[in-house]
Amino acid sequence: MANLSGTWLGTYWQQENPTRFEATLIQAGNSLSGNILDNNYLGEATLSGEVIGRKISFTKRYLIGSQYIINYVGTVSEDENFMQGEWRINRLNSGIWEAHKSNEDLMFELKNILSEQLPLSL
Structure with missing residues (x-):
């Protein structure tokens, strides 16, 4: 079974x-749970789903702005660093998605950037 815990960077169309x-x-x-932050006006969403072997399925629910539940299905690569599949809201609204596992510690990077911007106390 794939281990998908961690940070993923992706795109959906x-x-x-x-x-x-x-x-x-x-x-x-x-079982799979987590959060997604879209780079658009819809912003943050929660997700819940499951992983069976290399198959992944989850639902995404936005915290504000959209009542839709988006269903995602896909497959995980053998090295567990890439996944791709399809998303669907209903028969008329669907598309493809993909994501790569991030090796970056984004919180560490943010703390470094903030520490460089803050004036040193005397």
Whole structure:
């Protein structure tokens, strides 16, 4: 079974328009949970789903702005660093998505950037 816990950077396409996202996944056995931050006005969402072997499925629910539940299905690469698949809201709204596991510690980078911007206390 794939271990998907960690930070993922990805893109989904809606009507040929790409939207970047960052996902933080937590896996416990076959269960999957986490958060997604889309680079658009919809912003943050929660996710819950499952991983069976190299197959992944989850639902995404935005915290504000959209009542839709988005269903994602896909497959995970053998090295567990890439996944791709399809998302669907209903028969008329669907597209493809992909994500790469991030080896970057984004919180560490943010703290470094902030520390460089803050004046040193005397």
